[in-house]
Amino acid sequence: MxxxxxxxxxxxxxxxxxxxxxxxxxxxxxxxxxxxxxxxxxxxxxxxxxxxxxxxxxxxxxxxxxxxxxxxxxxxxxxxxxxxxxxxxxxxxxxxxxxxxxxxxxxxxxxxxxxxxxxxxxxxxxxxxxxxxxxxxxxxxxxxxxxxxxxxxxxxxxxxxxxxxxxxxxxxxxxxxxxxxxxxxxxxxxxxxxxxxxxxxxxxxxxxxxxxxxxxxxxxxxxxxxxxxxxxxxxxxxxxxxxxxxxxxxxxxxxxxxxxxxxxxxxxxxxxxxxxxxxxxxxxxxxxxxxxxxxxxxxxxYNRKNEQNFKSNDFMKYSVSMPVEPEVISFYKSKFSEKWWMEIPYQNGKEKYSRNSIVPCSYSDYQTAVKGEVPDRYISTLAKLL
Missing domain, CATH: 3.40.800.10 (Ureohydrolase domain)
Incomplete structure:
Protein backbone atom coordinates (compact mmCIF):
# COMPACT_ATOMS: atom_id res chain seq x y z
CA MET A 1 0.00 0.00 0.00
CA TYR A 302 16.67 -1.47 22.24
CA ASN A 303 17.52 -3.14 25.55
CA ARG A 304 15.21 -6.12 25.09
CA LYS A 305 16.81 -9.44 26.10
CA ASN A 306 14.82 -11.90 23.96
CA GLU A 307 13.64 -13.83 27.02
CA GLN A 308 10.89 -16.06 25.65
CA ASN A 309 12.33 -19.60 25.54
CA PHE A 310 11.69 -20.82 29.07
CA LYS A 311 13.11 -24.27 28.31
CA SER A 312 16.56 -22.86 27.53
CA ASN A 313 19.50 -22.83 29.92
CA ASP A 314 18.98 -19.09 30.33
CA PHE A 315 16.31 -19.80 32.96
CA MET A 316 16.19 -21.38 36.39
CA LYS A 317 13.02 -23.34 37.11
CA TYR A 318 11.58 -23.46 40.64
CA SER A 319 8.77 -25.91 41.47
CA VAL A 320 6.93 -25.07 44.67
CA SER A 321 4.83 -27.80 46.36
CA MET A 322 1.56 -26.42 47.68
CA PRO A 323 -0.58 -27.66 50.61
CA VAL A 324 -3.71 -26.89 48.55
CA GLU A 325 -4.70 -27.00 44.89
CA PRO A 326 -2.70 -26.67 42.71
CA GLU A 327 -0.24 -29.31 43.92
CA VAL A 328 2.73 -27.53 42.32
CA ILE A 329 3.34 -24.03 40.99
CA SER A 330 6.28 -23.63 38.60
CA PHE A 331 8.31 -20.43 38.43
CA TYR A 332 11.00 -19.35 35.97
CA LYS A 333 13.77 -16.86 36.70
CA SER A 334 15.97 -15.35 34.02
CA LYS A 335 19.69 -15.72 34.74
CA PHE A 336 20.35 -12.46 32.89
CA SER A 337 17.64 -10.00 33.90
CA GLU A 338 16.55 -11.82 37.11
CA LYS A 339 12.91 -11.33 36.10
CA TRP A 340 10.33 -13.91 37.17
CA TRP A 341 7.49 -15.74 35.39
CA MET A 342 4.83 -18.13 36.69
CA GLU A 343 3.25 -21.03 34.80
CA ILE A 344 -0.51 -21.56 34.92
CA PRO A 345 -1.94 -24.70 33.31
CA TYR A 346 -4.65 -24.49 30.66
CA GLN A 347 -7.14 -27.18 29.64
CA ASN A 348 -6.60 -29.48 26.67
CA GLY A 349 -8.33 -28.13 23.59
CA LYS A 350 -7.68 -24.53 24.61
CA GLU A 351 -4.34 -24.09 22.88
CA LYS A 352 -5.30 -20.50 22.06
CA TYR A 353 -4.30 -19.75 25.65
CA SER A 354 -0.79 -21.19 25.30
CA ARG A 355 1.00 -17.84 24.85
CA ASN A 356 -0.73 -16.51 27.98
CA SER A 357 -0.09 -19.51 30.24
CA ILE A 358 3.34 -18.35 31.44
CA VAL A 359 2.76 -14.94 32.94
CA PRO A 360 5.20 -12.32 34.25
CA CYS A 361 5.32 -12.15 38.02
CA SER A 362 7.56 -10.83 40.78
CA TYR A 363 9.82 -12.37 43.40
CA SER A 364 7.12 -11.59 45.97
CA ASP A 365 4.74 -13.97 44.11
CA TYR A 366 7.34 -16.71 44.49
CA GLN A 367 7.71 -15.88 48.20
CA THR A 368 3.94 -16.06 48.62
CA ALA A 369 3.89 -19.56 47.08
CA VAL A 370 6.77 -20.70 49.30
CA LYS A 371 4.65 -19.72 52.31
CA GLY A 372 1.95 -22.09 51.05
CA GLU A 373 -0.38 -19.40 49.71
CA VAL A 374 -1.59 -19.18 46.12
CA PRO A 375 -0.59 -15.80 44.62
CA ASP A 376 -3.46 -13.53 43.56
CA ARG A 377 -1.88 -13.27 40.10
CA TYR A 378 -2.15 -17.06 39.72
CA ILE A 379 -5.83 -17.07 40.72
CA SER A 380 -6.87 -14.23 38.39
CA THR A 381 -4.97 -15.68 35.42
CA LEU A 382 -6.33 -19.20 36.01
CA ALA A 383 -9.88 -17.79 36.00
CA LYS A 384 -9.25 -16.33 32.51
CA LEU A 385 -7.77 -19.61 31.22
CA LEU A 386 -10.74 -21.77 32.27
Whole structure:
Protein backbone atom coordinates (compact mmCIF):
# COMPACT_ATOMS: atom_id res chain seq x y z
CA MET A 1 0.00 0.00 0.00
CA UNK A 2 1.23 3.51 -0.81
CA UNK A 3 1.13 5.22 2.56
CA UNK A 4 1.70 8.63 0.98
CA UNK A 5 -2.03 8.96 0.24
CA UNK A 6 -2.90 8.35 3.91
CA UNK A 7 -0.36 10.66 5.53
CA UNK A 8 0.68 14.30 5.51
CA UNK A 9 4.41 15.07 5.60
CA UNK A 10 6.12 16.65 8.58
CA UNK A 11 6.29 20.44 8.46
CA UNK A 12 9.81 21.76 7.90
CA UNK A 13 9.51 24.09 10.89
CA UNK A 14 9.60 21.06 13.22
CA UNK A 15 13.13 20.05 12.25
CA UNK A 16 14.68 23.23 10.83
CA UNK A 17 18.12 23.88 12.28
CA UNK A 18 18.62 20.33 13.56
CA UNK A 19 21.97 19.71 11.91
CA UNK A 20 23.69 17.85 14.74
CA UNK A 21 24.11 14.18 13.74
CA UNK A 22 23.51 13.15 17.37
CA UNK A 23 19.96 14.55 17.41
CA UNK A 24 17.02 12.18 17.48
CA UNK A 25 15.69 13.57 14.22
CA UNK A 26 18.95 12.90 12.34
CA UNK A 27 18.90 9.30 13.60
CA UNK A 28 15.55 8.37 12.04
CA UNK A 29 13.92 8.47 8.59
CA UNK A 30 11.02 10.90 8.55
CA UNK A 31 8.38 11.75 5.96
CA UNK A 32 9.58 15.18 4.89
CA UNK A 33 9.70 15.10 1.10
CA UNK A 34 9.50 11.35 0.53
CA UNK A 35 7.65 8.68 2.50
CA UNK A 36 10.23 6.39 4.17
CA UNK A 37 10.01 2.64 3.64
CA UNK A 38 8.58 1.17 6.84
CA UNK A 39 9.41 -2.40 5.84
CA UNK A 40 12.48 -3.48 7.74
CA UNK A 41 12.04 -0.79 10.38
CA UNK A 42 11.80 -1.66 14.06
CA UNK A 43 9.53 1.21 15.06
CA UNK A 44 7.17 3.53 13.16
CA UNK A 45 6.00 6.77 14.75
CA UNK A 46 2.89 8.48 13.45
CA UNK A 47 0.61 11.23 14.68
CA UNK A 48 -3.11 11.69 14.24
CA UNK A 49 -4.75 15.08 14.68
CA UNK A 50 -8.13 13.71 15.67
CA UNK A 51 -9.98 15.39 18.53
CA UNK A 52 -13.65 14.90 17.66
CA UNK A 53 -13.97 12.12 20.23
CA UNK A 54 -13.18 14.57 23.02
CA UNK A 55 -15.81 16.59 24.85
CA UNK A 56 -13.89 19.18 26.88
CA UNK A 57 -10.29 18.81 25.70
CA UNK A 58 -10.50 20.34 22.23
CA UNK A 59 -7.04 21.24 21.01
CA UNK A 60 -5.45 17.79 21.10
CA UNK A 61 -5.20 17.91 17.29
CA UNK A 62 -2.16 20.16 17.75
CA UNK A 63 -0.49 17.69 20.09
CA UNK A 64 1.52 15.44 17.72
CA UNK A 65 3.61 18.23 16.20
CA UNK A 66 4.35 19.92 19.53
CA UNK A 67 5.61 16.59 20.87
CA UNK A 68 7.77 16.15 17.77
CA UNK A 69 9.40 19.55 18.34
CA UNK A 70 10.65 18.32 21.71
CA UNK A 71 11.41 14.73 20.63
CA UNK A 72 13.47 15.73 17.60
CA UNK A 73 15.77 17.86 19.76
CA UNK A 74 16.63 15.00 22.12
CA UNK A 75 19.84 13.05 21.62
CA UNK A 76 19.87 9.62 20.06
CA UNK A 77 19.99 6.83 22.62
CA UNK A 78 21.77 3.48 22.48
CA UNK A 79 21.07 0.87 19.85
CA UNK A 80 21.09 0.73 16.08
CA UNK A 81 18.02 2.83 15.35
CA UNK A 82 15.75 1.63 12.56
CA UNK A 83 12.94 4.10 13.18
CA UNK A 84 10.65 5.87 10.75
CA UNK A 85 8.30 8.79 11.31
CA UNK A 86 5.42 8.44 8.87
CA UNK A 87 4.04 11.92 9.52
CA UNK A 88 0.43 12.60 10.48
CA UNK A 89 -2.36 10.25 9.49
CA UNK A 90 -5.12 12.11 7.66
CA UNK A 91 -8.34 11.99 9.66
CA UNK A 92 -11.55 10.47 8.29
CA UNK A 93 -14.79 12.26 7.43
CA UNK A 94 -16.01 11.23 10.88
CA UNK A 95 -14.34 9.85 14.00
CA UNK A 96 -15.35 6.26 13.19
CA UNK A 97 -13.45 6.43 9.92
CA UNK A 98 -10.43 7.74 11.81
CA UNK A 99 -10.56 4.63 14.02
CA UNK A 100 -10.56 2.49 10.88
CA UNK A 101 -7.55 4.33 9.48
CA UNK A 102 -5.59 3.93 12.72
CA UNK A 103 -6.52 0.25 12.75
CA UNK A 104 -5.48 -0.36 9.15
CA UNK A 105 -2.12 1.39 9.49
CA UNK A 106 -1.33 -0.38 12.78
CA UNK A 107 -2.36 -3.76 11.33
CA UNK A 108 -0.13 -3.25 8.32
CA UNK A 109 2.82 -2.32 10.53
CA UNK A 110 2.23 -5.24 12.90
CA UNK A 111 2.14 -7.67 10.00
CA UNK A 112 5.65 -6.48 9.10
CA UNK A 113 6.84 -6.75 12.73
CA UNK A 114 7.05 -2.97 13.00
CA UNK A 115 5.99 -1.48 16.34
CA UNK A 116 3.67 1.55 16.01
CA UNK A 117 4.08 4.53 18.34
CA UNK A 118 0.89 6.57 18.01
CA UNK A 119 0.86 10.22 19.04
CA UNK A 120 -2.70 11.51 19.51
CA UNK A 121 -5.18 13.03 19.54
CA UNK A 122 -7.91 12.01 21.97
CA UNK A 123 -7.73 8.80 24.01
CA UNK A 124 -10.58 7.08 22.15
CA UNK A 125 -8.15 6.52 19.25
CA UNK A 126 -6.92 3.49 21.19
CA UNK A 127 -10.06 1.75 19.93
CA UNK A 128 -8.51 1.84 16.45
CA UNK A 129 -5.20 0.69 17.96
CA UNK A 130 -6.99 -2.28 19.56
CA UNK A 131 -8.94 -3.20 16.41
CA UNK A 132 -5.63 -3.66 14.55
CA UNK A 133 -5.24 -6.99 16.39
CA UNK A 134 -8.56 -8.42 15.20
CA UNK A 135 -7.02 -10.45 12.37
CA UNK A 136 -3.90 -11.50 14.30
CA UNK A 137 -5.49 -14.71 15.60
CA UNK A 138 -4.22 -14.21 19.13
CA UNK A 139 -5.65 -13.05 22.42
CA UNK A 140 -4.53 -9.58 23.45
CA UNK A 141 -3.61 -8.09 26.82
CA UNK A 142 -4.32 -4.36 27.05
CA UNK A 143 -2.67 -2.00 29.53
CA UNK A 144 -4.41 1.35 29.94
CA UNK A 145 -2.89 4.20 31.96
CA UNK A 146 -5.34 6.95 32.87
CA UNK A 147 -6.70 8.86 35.86
CA UNK A 148 -10.21 7.90 34.70
CA UNK A 149 -11.60 4.43 33.89
CA UNK A 150 -13.58 5.57 30.81
CA UNK A 151 -16.27 2.94 31.29
CA UNK A 152 -19.28 5.22 30.96
CA UNK A 153 -22.27 4.34 28.80
CA UNK A 154 -22.14 5.70 25.24
CA UNK A 155 -25.44 7.56 25.46
CA UNK A 156 -24.18 9.59 28.42
CA UNK A 157 -20.69 10.57 27.36
CA UNK A 158 -18.27 11.54 24.58
CA UNK A 159 -16.12 8.94 22.85
CA UNK A 160 -13.08 9.50 25.06
CA UNK A 161 -15.14 8.68 28.15
CA UNK A 162 -16.52 5.30 27.05
CA UNK A 163 -13.90 3.87 24.68
CA UNK A 164 -12.81 1.21 27.21
CA UNK A 165 -16.43 0.13 27.56
CA UNK A 166 -16.48 -0.11 23.77
CA UNK A 167 -13.33 -2.27 23.73
CA UNK A 168 -14.70 -4.62 26.40
CA UNK A 169 -17.88 -5.16 24.36
CA UNK A 170 -16.14 -5.44 20.97
CA UNK A 171 -17.04 -8.46 18.85
CA UNK A 172 -15.32 -10.70 18.05
CA UNK A 173 -13.84 -10.78 21.54
CA UNK A 174 -10.05 -11.33 21.49
CA UNK A 175 -9.27 -9.44 24.73
CA UNK A 176 -7.52 -11.80 27.15
CA UNK A 177 -6.77 -9.34 29.92
CA UNK A 178 -7.28 -5.69 30.73
CA UNK A 179 -5.20 -3.82 33.30
CA UNK A 180 -5.68 -0.22 34.38
CA UNK A 181 -2.91 1.81 35.99
CA UNK A 182 -2.98 5.09 37.91
CA UNK A 183 -6.71 5.66 38.36
CA UNK A 184 -7.75 8.14 41.04
CA UNK A 185 -10.52 6.92 43.33
CA UNK A 186 -12.26 10.28 43.75
CA UNK A 187 -12.68 10.61 39.96
CA UNK A 188 -14.39 7.29 39.25
CA UNK A 189 -17.49 5.33 40.18
CA UNK A 190 -16.54 2.54 42.65
CA UNK A 191 -18.90 0.20 40.81
CA UNK A 192 -16.64 0.46 37.75
CA UNK A 193 -13.75 -1.08 39.69
CA UNK A 194 -16.10 -3.83 40.88
CA UNK A 195 -17.05 -4.58 37.27
CA UNK A 196 -13.39 -5.00 36.32
CA UNK A 197 -12.75 -7.27 39.32
CA UNK A 198 -15.71 -9.49 38.41
CA UNK A 199 -14.16 -9.91 34.96
CA UNK A 200 -10.84 -10.84 36.63
CA UNK A 201 -9.27 -7.67 35.29
CA UNK A 202 -6.96 -5.51 37.39
CA UNK A 203 -6.93 -1.85 38.37
CA UNK A 204 -4.24 -0.06 40.37
CA UNK A 205 -4.54 3.30 42.09
CA UNK A 206 -1.76 5.88 41.91
CA UNK A 207 -0.95 5.20 45.58
CA UNK A 208 -0.44 1.49 44.93
CA UNK A 209 2.04 2.28 42.16
CA UNK A 210 3.93 4.81 44.24
CA UNK A 211 4.30 2.43 47.19
CA UNK A 212 6.44 0.08 45.11
CA UNK A 213 6.71 0.83 41.41
CA UNK A 214 8.89 -2.28 40.88
CA UNK A 215 5.83 -4.43 41.62
CA UNK A 216 4.12 -2.83 38.60
CA UNK A 217 6.85 -4.07 36.24
CA UNK A 218 5.30 -7.58 35.78
CA UNK A 219 1.95 -5.93 35.01
CA UNK A 220 3.54 -3.83 32.26
CA UNK A 221 5.53 -6.84 31.03
CA UNK A 222 2.31 -8.75 30.38
CA UNK A 223 0.83 -6.22 27.92
CA UNK A 224 0.53 -6.61 24.14
CA UNK A 225 -0.54 -2.98 23.73
CA UNK A 226 -0.38 0.15 25.88
CA UNK A 227 -2.61 3.24 25.78
CA UNK A 228 -1.20 6.12 27.84
CA UNK A 229 -3.52 9.04 28.62
CA UNK A 230 -1.38 11.88 29.95
CA UNK A 231 -4.24 12.79 32.31
CA UNK A 232 -2.61 10.17 34.55
CA UNK A 233 0.36 12.52 35.10
CA UNK A 234 -0.01 15.23 37.75
CA UNK A 235 -0.62 18.77 36.53
CA UNK A 236 2.65 20.09 38.00
CA UNK A 237 4.52 17.89 35.49
CA UNK A 238 1.94 17.81 32.68
CA UNK A 239 -0.43 20.79 32.69
CA UNK A 240 -1.23 20.39 28.97
CA UNK A 241 -4.66 18.82 29.39
CA UNK A 242 -8.12 20.21 30.18
CA UNK A 243 -8.58 17.37 32.70
CA UNK A 244 -5.14 17.69 34.38
CA UNK A 245 -5.26 16.79 38.07
CA UNK A 246 -3.10 18.05 40.96
CA UNK A 247 -2.31 14.47 41.92
CA UNK A 248 -1.11 11.62 39.73
CA UNK A 249 2.05 10.02 38.40
CA UNK A 250 5.19 12.11 38.37
CA UNK A 251 7.02 12.62 35.11
CA UNK A 252 9.75 10.31 36.37
CA UNK A 253 7.25 7.56 37.20
CA UNK A 254 5.68 7.90 33.75
CA UNK A 255 9.13 7.50 32.16
CA UNK A 256 9.81 4.46 34.35
CA UNK A 257 6.60 2.80 33.15
CA UNK A 258 7.54 3.58 29.54
CA UNK A 259 10.98 2.05 30.12
CA UNK A 260 9.29 -1.13 31.42
CA UNK A 261 6.97 -1.10 28.40
CA UNK A 262 9.89 -0.79 25.98
CA UNK A 263 11.63 -3.77 27.59
CA UNK A 264 8.48 -5.89 27.22
CA UNK A 265 9.07 -8.31 24.34
CA UNK A 266 5.35 -9.07 24.03
CA UNK A 267 4.40 -5.45 23.55
CA UNK A 268 3.77 -4.56 19.91
CA UNK A 269 2.09 -1.11 19.98
CA UNK A 270 1.83 1.95 22.21
CA UNK A 271 -0.17 5.16 22.02
CA UNK A 272 0.13 8.51 23.83
CA UNK A 273 -3.10 10.49 24.02
CA UNK A 274 -4.89 13.64 25.25
CA UNK A 275 -2.02 16.15 25.12
CA UNK A 276 -3.48 19.61 24.52
CA UNK A 277 -0.88 22.34 23.81
CA UNK A 278 -3.39 25.12 24.47
CA UNK A 279 -3.31 24.21 28.20
CA UNK A 280 0.47 23.77 28.36
CA UNK A 281 2.85 26.34 29.84
CA UNK A 282 5.02 28.74 27.84
CA UNK A 283 7.89 26.23 27.67
CA UNK A 284 5.61 23.37 26.55
CA UNK A 285 6.58 21.34 29.61
CA UNK A 286 4.04 18.59 28.91
CA UNK A 287 5.36 18.07 25.38
CA UNK A 288 8.84 17.67 26.88
CA UNK A 289 7.58 15.07 29.36
CA UNK A 290 5.85 13.04 26.64
CA UNK A 291 8.87 13.29 24.32
CA UNK A 292 11.05 11.97 27.14
CA UNK A 293 8.56 9.15 27.80
CA UNK A 294 8.79 8.15 24.13
CA UNK A 295 12.60 8.36 24.32
CA UNK A 296 12.64 6.01 27.34
CA UNK A 297 10.26 3.61 25.63
CA UNK A 298 12.57 3.44 22.60
CA UNK A 299 15.59 3.03 24.89
CA UNK A 300 13.83 0.13 26.61
CA UNK A 301 12.99 -1.40 23.23
CA TYR A 302 16.67 -1.47 22.24
CA ASN A 303 17.52 -3.14 25.55
CA ARG A 304 15.21 -6.12 25.09
CA LYS A 305 16.81 -9.44 26.10
CA ASN A 306 14.82 -11.90 23.96
CA GLU A 307 13.64 -13.83 27.02
CA GLN A 308 10.89 -16.06 25.65
CA ASN A 309 12.33 -19.60 25.54
CA PHE A 310 11.69 -20.82 29.07
CA LYS A 311 13.11 -24.27 28.31
CA SER A 312 16.56 -22.86 27.53
CA ASN A 313 19.50 -22.83 29.92
CA ASP A 314 18.98 -19.09 30.33
CA PHE A 315 16.31 -19.80 32.96
CA MET A 316 16.19 -21.38 36.39
CA LYS A 317 13.02 -23.34 37.11
CA TYR A 318 11.58 -23.46 40.64
CA SER A 319 8.77 -25.91 41.47
CA VAL A 320 6.93 -25.07 44.67
CA SER A 321 4.83 -27.80 46.36
CA MET A 322 1.56 -26.42 47.68
CA PRO A 323 -0.58 -27.66 50.61
CA VAL A 324 -3.71 -26.89 48.55
CA GLU A 325 -4.70 -27.00 44.89
CA PRO A 326 -2.70 -26.67 42.71
CA GLU A 327 -0.24 -29.31 43.92
CA VAL A 328 2.73 -27.53 42.32
CA ILE A 329 3.34 -24.03 40.99
CA SER A 330 6.28 -23.63 38.60
CA PHE A 331 8.31 -20.43 38.43
CA TYR A 332 11.00 -19.35 35.97
CA LYS A 333 13.77 -16.86 36.70
CA SER A 334 15.97 -15.35 34.02
CA LYS A 335 19.69 -15.72 34.74
CA PHE A 336 20.35 -12.46 32.89
CA SER A 337 17.64 -10.00 33.90
CA GLU A 338 16.55 -11.82 37.11
CA LYS A 339 12.91 -11.33 36.10
CA TRP A 340 10.33 -13.91 37.17
CA TRP A 341 7.49 -15.74 35.39
CA MET A 342 4.83 -18.13 36.69
CA GLU A 343 3.25 -21.03 34.80
CA ILE A 344 -0.51 -21.56 34.92
CA PRO A 345 -1.94 -24.70 33.31
CA TYR A 346 -4.65 -24.49 30.66
CA GLN A 347 -7.14 -27.18 29.64
CA ASN A 348 -6.60 -29.48 26.67
CA GLY A 349 -8.33 -28.13 23.59
CA LYS A 350 -7.68 -24.53 24.61
CA GLU A 351 -4.34 -24.09 22.88
CA LYS A 352 -5.30 -20.50 22.06
CA TYR A 353 -4.30 -19.75 25.65
CA SER A 354 -0.79 -21.19 25.30
CA ARG A 355 1.00 -17.84 24.85
CA ASN A 356 -0.73 -16.51 27.98
CA SER A 357 -0.09 -19.51 30.24
CA ILE A 358 3.34 -18.35 31.44
CA VAL A 359 2.76 -14.94 32.94
CA PRO A 360 5.20 -12.32 34.25
CA CYS A 361 5.32 -12.15 38.02
CA SER A 362 7.56 -10.83 40.78
CA TYR A 363 9.82 -12.37 43.40
CA SER A 364 7.12 -11.59 45.97
CA ASP A 365 4.74 -13.97 44.11
CA TYR A 366 7.34 -16.71 44.49
CA GLN A 367 7.71 -15.88 48.20
CA THR A 368 3.94 -16.06 48.62
CA ALA A 369 3.89 -19.56 47.08
CA VAL A 370 6.77 -20.70 49.30
CA LYS A 371 4.65 -19.72 52.31
CA GLY A 372 1.95 -22.09 51.05
CA GLU A 373 -0.38 -19.40 49.71
CA VAL A 374 -1.59 -19.18 46.12
CA PRO A 375 -0.59 -15.80 44.62
CA ASP A 376 -3.46 -13.53 43.56
CA ARG A 377 -1.88 -13.27 40.10
CA TYR A 378 -2.15 -17.06 39.72
CA ILE A 379 -5.83 -17.07 40.72
CA SER A 380 -6.87 -14.23 38.39
CA THR A 381 -4.97 -15.68 35.42
CA LEU A 382 -6.33 -19.20 36.01
CA ALA A 383 -9.88 -17.79 36.00
CA LYS A 384 -9.25 -16.33 32.51
CA LEU A 385 -7.77 -19.61 31.22
CA LEU A 386 -10.74 -21.77 32.27
Missing amino acids: DLTILFSPIDESLYAGLGAPSSFFRSIHAFTEKMPDYRGAHIAIFGIKEERGSHNNKGTASGPDEIRKKLYHLKKGLGAYRIVDLGNLNIGHDVSESYVRVSEVCRMLLEHNVLPIIIGGSHDLDYGQYCAYETMEKLVSLLNIDAYLDLEEKSESPENRHHIHKILLHEPNYLFSYTHLAYQSYLIDPQSVSILEKLYFEAFRVGQIRTNIQEIEPVVRNADMVAFDITAIRSADAPGNANAQPFGLTGEEACQICWYAGLNEKLSSIGFYEYNPSYDDAHKKTASVIATMIWYFIEGY
